[in-house]
Amino acid sequence: MPKKRNDAQTVEELRKKTAEDIQKKLPGVKERQDAINENLQRLQEFRDNEPNPLGKGKAKHLAAVTSTHQAVETQQAAMRKILEEVRRAAEMDYRSQMDGDISRRDLMELIKIRGELLPLWISHDSPFPGEYVGAIAPQDGSKLNEGDSVAAFNKDGNWILADIISCHSNSRYECRDVDDDKKKLTVFSRSHLLPLPKWKANPASEKHALFAKNAIVLALYPQTTCFYKGIVHSPPADFRDPYQVAFEDDSYPSGFCPPMPVAQKYVVAFREVAGLTASTAPKKGNKKK
Incomplete structure (x- = not known):
């Protein structure tokens, strides 16, 4: 499968469009937040006047709770769309930089920033985090997707940071070592790939x-x-x-x-492959990647 490439002009246009779209949506974010605050204030006033939510004002209390819940859900849905736009633009920007010539210093900075910008998992459809959230890995042997970041066990016995470029089947994947200047592609078996998290877990709730x-x-x-x-x-x-x-x-x-x-x-x-693993951290002066 040929690799998709994103030229600098396309990336710049997407970045500009994303920034413009978000700028247009910010007033709506404030309006919805104001609506949430108003609902919360009314709910608090109701509770101050009627401490027993199952008393004579039960219907009004339920209506106030429902209205607040709906306002929060509306805001969450809108914020998820904005965050998804940012994620797509950031991902395209990353692919563009990786497809071009990049210095080692810039590569290290790009890897660092990508880690810091990992999206936070926010519960909406399910109260429990699923696969790819923090330490929750997908099942061994599960299908991976083009563009996924992985730790790949190479022939030298090292776990390297790599990107999946194409999927040959459910058990063979063509990957690129992010630190390979020649951008050579290598085929790995699924058992030699560890998919990386796609969302951060929140210590406060997960x-x-x-x-x-x-x-x-x-x-x-x-x-x-x-x-x-x-x-x-x-x-x-x-x-x-x-x-x-x-x-x-x-x-x-x-x-x-x-x-x-x-x-x-x-x-x-942690995982070993055939009893082997890259276990010793690089020491000062070590030329390991």
């Missing part, structure tokens, strides 16, 4: 969707494009926070280096 303290993980070592074995020193306390991961490193007496920040997007469950 703590169970995060790796717990002392969990053994594979995490992207800062300023590299390789995943290494480590333990979670501390999970995110806020949805803006990264994990703090102590990577396995035999140059330290404890066997682990001091904790380092890693975005939720780049932390997955």
Whole structure:
């Protein structure tokens, strides 16, 4: 399957259109938020006057609750559409940069920003987070999609950051190492691919969707494009926070280096392939990616 390319002009036009569309929608966001606040104020006034919601004012209380709930749902739906527009523009921008010539410094910055901008999962259809939210991975062997970011186990025995370019079948995927200047494509079996999260888990509401303290993980070592074995020193306390991961490193007496920040997007469950794994973190002067 030929790879889709996005030229700079197309990306710039999309970025401009997205910015214009969001600017037009911002007044509507404020209007809907004002409506929510008015509903909440009326609901509070009702409760102040009638503490018993099952009393004689039961019908009015139910109507006030229903009206508030509908206002919130309307605002949520509108915000999801805006966030999806931003996500699509950001994804197209990322693909455009990856298809062009990019310096290693810019690549590291792009990877960092992509991790920080991972969308937050917000409950709407289901009260429970599903696959690809934080630490909740899809089932082994499940189909992956073109454009998905993965940790790929290569022939050198390293877990590398890669993008799926095309799907040959449910078990064979053509991927590109993000740190390959030649942009060569390599075919991986599904068992050698670990899909990365597509949404952040919110510690305030989905703590169970995060790796717990002392969990053994594979995490992207800062300023590299390789995943290494480590333990979670501390999970995110806020949805803006990264994990703090102590990577396995035999140059330290404890066997682990001091904790380092890693975005939720780049932390997955630890896995070995045929008893092999990239377990030792790169040391100073090490030329590993």
